[in-house]
Amino acid sequence: MNPEAMSGARYRFGPFGGRYVPETLTAALEELERAYDEAQADPSFQRDLNALLADFVGRPTPLYRARRLEVEADGPAVYLKREDLNHTGAHKINNTLGQALLARRMGKRRIIAETGAGQHGVATACACALFDLECVVYMGEEDVDRQALNVYRMELLGAEVRPVSSGTRTLKDATSEAIRDWVTNVDGTHYIIGSVVGPDPFPRMVRDFQSVIGREARAQVIALEGRLPAAVFACVGGGSNAMGVFHAFVPDAEVELVGIEAAGEGLGGGRHSASLAAGVPGVLHGALSYLLQDSDGQVAPAHSISAGLDYPGVGPELSWLKDTGRARFVSATDAEALDAFHRLSRIEGIIPALESAHALAHLLRAGQMYRDRGPLLVCLSGRGDKDVAHVAEVEGRGILLGRPSKG
């Protein structure tokens, strides 16, 4: 290894990314990088993964033209990439199956993961059940409360869910705790990180596993419309569905890429998760990227109604897409996301995840600006079943499912 190895461009997106980790993990990251290189060069790896994506996950996912949503948005043709129809209910499984296959190649029998909304935890638990791997999922106590259904799903799938009570008790702290576990048990354990964050090679590896979203969608839009979409919309927390759907379109300069961050209670008040809009570059969880922090470099607590977007950092490649101007980033508030959650449910018969509802909120707000510019592609990254109980509670419909206050 040459002295510049980890400083090199291979490990970064412009200045962002890198491997800012405790020394104990450097060997594990080198090992992971080697294993991933070998897997990519091995046709049988991609063949195994593709077979699972087809038969187990249900890919390719449909591209659905949402005609009533078009009218509601007063916009052009709108296509929803239906990642919500994946097995386990979100795009997360594209990545966990890829990484579980990789863990098996590396001979690692124990898997750890962090989760916010629980979707990544469920997708990890599912992959571990399939491959007979031990699975431990770290989840912030606040999210354990918000996403009780997913906690039980993980347990049904054989995973152990460890509530994290440190710090803000959300995704950030679950990630820190997962990294501490990895530092301690590094020999036999693989860390399946759930987003395009963390030290290299995670951001590029997770992006590669998720890029199937954009590859399929690009071909599907072209087949239906005979042209590329005018713009692609995706919600951004850590950014895995966004990088997944954007990646195939990055070379298509005429396609606008728009990421929608969680504005929470509004960008002015400080209770939000809009790292790209309001953060400054810093190092958290092993990578240099935009980060919500105070003037002394302490990480600021994030907020969003959706646990999956409730993270003060963001993937380094998205930071680079922002700085180069290739993508632009806007935000939607909790209230706007809730409104979109209800509207899609009522007019299209699809209950979206609260995360994905942020992208839909932007569509409803900005759709008419694209009327003369061609079709829009929205990544519907997950389904909203997991959010139903939380939304009912937020809206005063009672705490328990099956006990509506009216009707």
Add this chain to the structure above:
Amino acid sequence: MMEAAADAGADVIELGIPFSDPLADGPTIQRSSFMAIQKGTTVDTVLDALRTFRERRDTPTVLFTYLNPVLRRGLGEFCREAAEAGADGLLLTDLPVGCDSGMEEQVKSAGLDWIRLLAPTTSRERVPLVAQGGSGFLYYISRTGVTGARTELRSELVAEVAALREAVTMPIAVGFGISTPEQARMVALAADGVVVGSALIAQLEREGVAGAAAFLGALRQGMDEIDH
């Protein structure tokens, strides 16, 4: 506490700048970092404490922290201020050797010793890269895992440190999980220095400065009984 540590026989003091997300640290330092931030500790207040200490004692002092508080200030700017305040070295938990040559250069050009860490998992090819070109001392991490007391040290530890001698000319200090005079004594048989963090903080929390100083004194005595 720093003066008490110096008087109790500490050869080097590690002075921490707390970070909100200390992912290499166990529960004790997580809690102390959280409390310190809650009580208003900042980069500036830590540097002020160092200046005050420097007026009274000359015990070498290493600042230890995570990258982000330092990057927020500006790494070059921070290193200059730290050197002016009397710091001798800097230990950044999440800046492994080779990770960012630009950052390494800024630490060195400020005249601070950049304290490098080696772990039992560090690959054999990587050892010379870490060992060469450093200054001050080399910090060997006693085991995989986060900081914090353990009842037992790994039996391979002494042999590992002895093997490191082949590749390293700098003094070698060993840390992570050392919390009793017996453990300190055992480690000191092989290493030049013993780093104690969480155990000292736990003592400080329980018994205040006097109790922590007495604890350090006992560690010192255990090590001094070795006939070098």
